[in-house]
Amino acid sequence: MPFIIAVDGPAASGKGTISRALAQHFGFYHLDTGLLYRATGAKGGDPIASAQGLCADDLTRPDLRSAEAGQAASRVAAIPEVRAALVDFQHRFARQDPGAILDGRDIGTVICPDAAVKLYVIASDQVRAERRAAELNADPGEMLEQLRERDRRDSERATAPLRPADDAAVLDTSDMSIDQAVARAIAIVEAARR
Numbered sequence: 001m002p003f004i005i006a007v008d009g010p011a012a013s014g015k016g017t018i019s020r021a022l023a024q025h026f027g028f029y030h031l032d033t034g035l036l037y038r039a040t041g042a043k044g045g046d047p048i049a050s051a052q053g054l055c056a057d058d059l060t061r062p063d064l065r066s067a068e069a070g071q072a073a074s075r076v077a078a079i080p081e082v083r084a085a086l087v088d089f090q091h092r093f094a095r096q097d098p099g100a101i102l103d104g105r106d107i108g109t110v111i112c113p114d115a116a117v118k119l120y121v122i123a124s125d126q127v128r129a130e131r132r133a134a135e136l137n138a139d140p141g142e143m144l145e146q147l148r149e150r151d152r153r154d155s156e157r158a159t160a161p162l163r164p165a166d167d168a169a170v171l172d173t174s175d176m177s178i179d180q181a182v183a184r185a186i187a188i189v190e191a192a193r194r
């Protein structure tokens with residue numbers, strides 16, 4: 001049985017950084033599920049048709065990491081039919097041996113509720129805004145507003161809202177370096193593998 005690690009949390013908390021490091025450490029596959037929603041939003045047109053017709057090329061668009069693509073993603077992500085269209089792909093990805101790491105908002109709660117390890121990665125709003133502003137060369141104040149708006153939309157939607165699974169380990173990276181956060185995540189996974 002493949003070993004599944006679910007990594008969820010709000011915007012720019014460090015999910016992707018931790019997930020990539022875990023994938024490298026354990027030799028597992030990694031899927032950034034946010035890219036599916038970003039690509040759906042970026043395609044324009046009818047979001048449900050866009051999600052249903054998503055292909056590999058759509059995920060390599062150069063503009064998917066922008067703040068605008070993040071906002072568009074969170075709008076289409078609130079549409080239940082968009083989410084439904086992306087479930088099968090995520091389930092198939094999760095079933096790969098020897099293991100898979102999926103990061104997003106609803107992995108531990110909806111997509112992979114039986115994951116062997118669930119991490120819920122958080123950091124203070126200010127820290128997240130500063131990190132994302134540095135990454136995108138943007139204004140931290142503006143980033144703060146955008147992240148809060150997106151987190152609110154993600155938390156308040158009716159379908160698969162952002163929230164920790166009951167059995168998730170919460171990892172607050174506010175005062176951690178990347179190396180410290182990754183080391184803590186590896187320790188949590190190793191404890192679960194024993």
Ligand SMILES: Nc1ncnc2c1ncn2[C@@H]1O[C@H](COP(=O)(O)OP(=O)(O)O)[C@@H](O)[C@H]1O
Pocket residue numbers: 009010011012013014015016017018131132135173176177178179181
């Ligand atoms: N513990 C950390 N300390 C400092 N910077 C971090 C830490 N974790 C992530 N970062 C940086 O913060 C930004 C957002 O991290 P990322 O992993 O993309 O978050 P998410 O996937 O949750 O949106 C990136 O520029 C990343 O290098």
Ligand SMILES: Nc1ccn([C@@H]2O[C@H](COP(=O)(O)OP(=O)(O)O)[C@@H](O)[C@H]2O)c(=O)n1
Pocket residue numbers: 010011012013016033034035037038070073074075077103104105106107150154
């Ligand atoms: N599993 C997921 C992943 C992302 N999303 C949506 O997609 C948006 C972009 O996700 P992301 O993970 O790329 O965003 P960041 O945390 O990297 O900023 C989120 O704000 C959510 O609205 C989702 O609804 N469910």
